[in-house]
Amino acid sequence: MPIQFFRPFFKWCDGTMLGAWVRSSTWQFPMIETIHILALAMLYGCVVILSLRLMHMLMKGWTVSNIANEVSPYLNWSLGTILVSGTLLYLSEAMKTLDNPAFWIKVTLLFSAIVFHYAVVRRVARADEVSGARGFVVGFVSLVLWLGIGCAGRAIAFV
Amino acid sequence: MSALFDLCNWINASATSTAIRESVLVFPVIEGTHLLAIGVSAGTIAMTDLRLLGVVMKKDPASKVLRAILPFSIWGFVVVFISGSLLFWAEPAKSYRNPWFRFKLLFLLLAGMNALFFHMGIYRRMERWDNDAIPPSKARLAGALSLVLWATVIWLGRQFAYSS
Numbered sequence: 495m496p497i498q499f500f501r502p503f504f505k506w507c508d509g510t511m512l513g514a515w516v517r518s519s520t521w522q523f524p525m526i527e528t529i530h531i532l533a534l535a536m537l538y539g540c541v542v543i544l545s546l547r548l549m550h551m552l553m554k555g556w557t558v559s560n561i562a563n564e565v566s567p568y569l570n571w572s573l574g575t576i577l578v579s580g581t582l583l584y585l586s587e588a589m590k591t592l593d594n595p596a597f598w599i600k601v602t603l604l605f606s607a608i609v610f611h612y613a614v615v616r617r618v619a620r621a622d623e624v625s626g627a628r629g630f631v632v633g634f635v636s637l638v639l640w641l642g643i644g645c646a647g648r649a650i651a652f653v
Numbered sequence: 654m655s656a657l658f659d660l661c662n663w664i665n666a667s668a669t670s671t672a673i674r675e676s677v678l679v680f681p682v683i684e685g686t687h688l689l690a691i692g693v694s695a696g697t698i699a700m701t702d703l704r705l706l707g708v709v710m711k712k713d714p715a716s717k718v719l720r721a722i723l724p725f726s727i728w729g730f731v732v733v734f735i736s737g738s739l740l741f742w743a744e745p746a747k748s749y750r751n752p753w754f755r756f757k758l759l760f761l762l763l764a765g766m767n768a769l770f771f772h773m774g775i776y777r778r779m780e781r782w783d784n785d786a787i788p789p790s791k792a793r794l795a796g797a798l799s800l801v802l803w804a805t806v807i808w809l810g811r812q813f814a815y816s817s
Binding site: 520523524527528531532534535536537538539540541542543546552553555556564565568641644645647648649651652 | 692713804807808811
């Protein structure tokens with residue numbers, strides 16, 4: 495699907511009141527971005543602990559399901575905060591992102607990471623222990639997807 | 654202080670500083686590394702703070718939780734510190750004049766001191782409260798301060814980026 499297909503939608507986003515509000519002074523963008531990054535840090539803390547546990551690289555004294563249950567509420571809340579603050583940032587500069595390949599890579603990775611987390615990681619992490627290779631692959635893919643979103647996100651500002 | 658300013662200007666004019674500053678690839682890669690490492694370091698620190706506050710992993714001894722997670726926080730912070738130093742090396746003159754940057758360094762120092770006091774103080778007497786679901790007030794205070802101070806460091810870093 496050509497990117498231009500999305501142009502009218504992005505133009506509409508760019509013109510919303512919320513987008514205009516974020517642009518309306520120099521304070522909103524850095525403050526919302528701070529919230530975005532604080533939530534990212536919380537999410538990364540949860541993802542690193544859960545993924546590395548699946549990879550048998552930390553907290554081996556805990557069962558996988560125990561770790562998953564402990565970190566999940568924080569992971570869910572930080573993801574929610576990231577999505578809300580990220581949407582606000584996006585609305586304020588939607589037209590700038592349309593032609594930015596880093597933005598599209600980020601959105602694709604984000605979608606993949608969310609699907610992978612709730613469809614695969616959460617399901618696998620119901621078990622007390624996950625066998626070597628399987629756990630390693632699931633944890634590794636999860637880690638790469640979430641870290642990749644951060645990389646692509648940072649790249650939006652530079653492309 | 655002016656000796657410090659002279660030093661910043663000297664670094665600013667150096668070949669390595671100019672090279673990082675003007676590179677289309679190196680500067681963004683260092684910034685990306687800085688961000689990812691902040692995520693790993695601050696995120697895992699936050700989980701240990703939540704244990705100290707008696708919020709997560711209450712059934713497990715605090716020492717066991719901290720010992721399992723803190724190596725990742727520390728190694729993450731080493732990467733944060735090195736990448737951050739390189740970013741400073743690329744823009745020392747701009748950073749020196751910026752009040753947000755000075756506050757960031759101040760809060761970084763406070764966050765470090767909080768961690769140091771915790772490890773030299775109540776952490777040493779951990780065997781007395783290791784199995785408490787909710788640790789004593791001094792440990793909870795250290796956890797709460799850590800959360801607030803690190804969040805402030807991140808906030809000041811963002812303001813710094815948009816203020817010059």
